[in-house]
Amino acid sequence: MGNSKFGTFIIAGALTGAVVSMFDPSTRKHIVKKSTNCIMEMRYYAKNPDVLKWKLGEKKDKYKSFIEQLSGDASYIKAQVEELKTLTPQVKSLVMDTKDAFVESKVEYKSIVNETP
Structure with a gap:
């Protein structure tokens, strides 16, 4: 080559x-x-190395608090997702029950409307 x-x-x-x-x-x-x-x-x-050390420490603390806040936000979102996962089947069954109730009501309303001359 x-x-x-x-x-x-x-x-x-x-x-x-x-x-x-x-x-x-x-x-x-x-x-x-x-x-x-x-x-x-x-x-x-x-x-003035002490000034440099102080500024670097300040930056480190700023980034550390940012990461801690980001971590807290991520854990909050994770908890909300887990709660949503547990609520989803309940909401699904509630929606299906509501749908069934409307379908039954629709049939009843049709029979009522058809009975009136």
């Missing part, structure tokens, strides 16, 4: 696209601004 150059050409294409996109001045300014902000943040957190 030989050496596959697929990966090499993918990387070369990506680099070529990045270089061509840098011809646009607004793209260059945006990249420089984002890079500068990223470097400044990295320096800040390197000097």
